[in-house]
Amino acid sequence: MKELSLNILDIAMNSVTAGSTLINIDLTESHDILEIRISDNGCGMSREMVENVTSPFCTSRTTRKVGMGIPLFKMASEQTGGTFSIVSKSDREFPDSHGTVTSATFLKNHLDYTPLGDIIGSIVTLIQGMGENIDLIFTHKSDTLDVRLDTRQLRETLGGEIPLSTPDVLVWIKEFLKENYNIT
Amino acid sequence: MKSLAELAAIRDKMKGKVSLREGTGETRIVVGMATCGIAAGAKPVLNAFVEEVAKAGLSDSVSVLQTGCIGICQYEPVVEVYKSDEEKVTYVHMTPEKALEVVEKHIKGGKPIAEYTMK
Numbered sequence: 523m524k525e526l527s528l529n530i531l532d533i534a535m536n537s538v539t540a541g542s543t544l545i546n547i548d549l550t551e552s553h554d555i556l557e558i559r560i561s562d563n564g565c566g567m568s569r570e571m572v573e574n575v576t577s578p579f580c581t582s583r584t585t586r587k588v589g590m591g592i593p594l595f596k597m598a599s600e601q602t603g604g605t606f607s608i609v610s611k612s613d614r615e616f617p618d619s620h621g622t623v624t625s626a627t628f629l630k631n632h633l634d635y636t637p638l639g640d641i642i643g644s645i646v647t648l649i650q651g652m653g654e655n656i657d658l659i660f661t662h663k664s665d666t667l668d669v670r671l672d673t674r675q676l677r678e679t680l681g682g683e684i685p686l687s688t689p690d691v692l693v694w695i696k697e698f699l700k701e702n703y704n705i706t
Numbered sequence: 707m708k709s710l711a712e713l714a715a716i717r718d719k720m721k722g723k724v725s726l727r728e729g730t731g732e733t734r735i736v737v738g739m740a741t742c743g744i745a746a747g748a749k750p751v752l753n754a755f756v757e758e759v760a761k762a763g764l765s766d767s768v769s770v771l772q773t774g775c776i777g778i779c780q781y782e783p784v785v786e787v788y789k790s791d792e793e794k795v796t797y798v799h800m801t802p803e804k805a806l807e808v809v810e811k812h813i814k815g816g817k818p819i820a821e822y823t824m825k
Binding site: 589646 | 712739750
């Protein structure tokens with residue numbers, strides 16, 4: 523992946539597949555460390571699956587027997603000297619508190635740090651594709667940034683009739699995020 | 707500053723015009739957005755389709771959708787076009803530039819671009 527924002531999009535797609543109703547994506551920057559945390563309330567994974575999930579030979583898909591999403595994210599983190607973790611509670615074992623938390627830290631000054639890239643585009647793409655039964659809370663905090671987007675609030679304003687994936691709405695979200703990032 | 711009032715204005719403008727059910731349009735453009743697709747550059751391709759379809763005012767009859775891996779990762783970005791009156795067309799190694807051409811010639815003009823399909 524050329525941008526960490528693409529890894530984020532890719533990992534968040536797993537939350538969509540897991541049948542989540544709420545996904546949180548939180549980016550926190552302090553000094554030279556970036557932390558990316560993606561959490562959901564989806565069906566979670568069994569203990570066995572969690573143990574194997576960082577292997578490329580573990581996948582939920584059926585078209586072939588390799589899955590690169592999580593291994594690539596882990597590699598992007600660890601090649602900067604950062605850490606990666608994934609914690610999951612399956613709906614079988616934890617009917618009331620299931621879900622998955624994937625988090626990784628990145629040392630931004632490391633030679634092998636992958637730039638965050640077009641995070642706004644990735645968030646808009648996720649919203650376009652996640653469907654109308656999922657909500658997203660996205661935050662990005664640093665010394666100079668305090669970005670927050672909550673699709674529940676947007677849906678409240680839009681009423682039940684207009685989907686978030688409507689092109690005009692997606693353009694509004696993009697512009698809203700740009701302003702929050704002070705890009706105009 | 708972008709305000710929720712602006713979003714409310716969009717709501718009022720769109721009311722009654724939008725179908726909540728996805729994929730009910732006559733034409734569906736489906737972009738592969740699994741790890742393989744994303745890594746190969748599917749995101750800008752998807753965005754190009756979304757923007758072009760909106761710009762052309764085709765949002766009522768054409769839906770742009772995302773899907774997972776369809777098993778031909780080496781050909782990503784892969785885009786499938788389903789039209790009610792013709793066979794599925796699979797475009798491979800897509801770029802945003804090719805996407806514009808597909809909207810123009812295939813979606814609007816009704817002529818699939820054989821050159822961009824799988825050989």
